Amino acid sequence: MIIQEITMPEFEEGLKKTQTVIIPIGTTEEHGPHLPLATDIIHVYEMVKEVARKVQVFIAPPIYYGICRSTSGHTGTITISGHTLKSIIKDIVRSLYEHRMRNFMIISGHAGGTHMSSLFEIGELLLDELPESKIAVISLFHLISKESQEVVETKGDGHAGELETSLIMHVRPDLVKDLPESFFPRMPQYFLARDKKKYWPAGVWGNPKKASAEKGKRIFDIAVDRIVHLKQEFEKFKG
Numbered sequence: 001m002i003i004q005e006i007t008m009p010e011f012e013e014g015l016k017k018t019q020t021v022i023i024p025i026g027t028t029e030e031h032g033p034h035l036p037l038a039t040d041i042i043h044v045y046e047m048v049k050e051v052a053r054k055v056q057v058f059i060a061p062p063i064y065y066g067i068c069r070s071t072s073g074h075t076g077t078i079t080i081s082g083h084t085l086k087s088i089i090k091d092i093v094r095s096l097y098e099h100r101m102r103n104f105m106i107i108s109g110h111a112g113g114t115h116m117s118s119l120f121e122i123g124e125l126l127l128d129e130l131p132e133s134k135i136a137v138i139s140l141f142h143l144i145s146k147e148s149q150e151v152v153e154t155k156g157d158g159h160a161g162e163l164e165t166s167l168i169m170h171v172r173p174d175l176v177k178d179l180p181e182s183f184f185p186r187m188p189q190y191f192l193a194r195d196k197k198k199y200w201p202a203g204v205w206g207n208p209k210k211a212s213a214e215k216g217k218r219i220f221d222i223a224v225d226r227i228v229h230l231k232q233e234f235e236k237f238k239g
């Protein structure tokens, strides 16, 4: 049940079948010269819509913004503060809870550490505030990290690399431009760089040239299976 596409009576009917909702979140940030800025939400939203075709679950409208630290200086990145991110998650979950939703799966297509920390922080607060709620906070790439290794050839592949490029080649091939050369940035450890672009001009981490739509489909299917399985485990979870 894709919330942005169903009617009020359909929402009501749906609640008789499930009280589980997936809230997909990504970012709008640079993804090299070849992938769309909203890559992180495009792939995860397609995955959760596929999940909704297989099992009874609500899918909340996607959140296109998150916290981007290392790409914040790159053209096209729109980053938000931790405060804003926590506020929007808090308001959405509270509102859905009012409408009798109980199991909240926040799935992020963006794996940044600061971003994920904020999601965990607000998840814990909501758990305390809403007595009948269950909350899951999931980083998509963490969820599929083991299985995707069987598909991805590039060692140390990351942002806008082989994996993400493959996914977009599968779900939105019309949005993929010429694939750039591989790049592995050397970001300073411990020291916060003012000019982050200096260390990561390409905005790519990995080897996009190894990407293919076929690999993208395999990774996509792995992710959908993992989310379906997790949803079932989550509903059994006693807290």
Ligand SMILES: [Zn+2]
Pocket: 031, 039, 040, 109, 110, 159, 160, 164
């Ligand atoms: Zn990404």
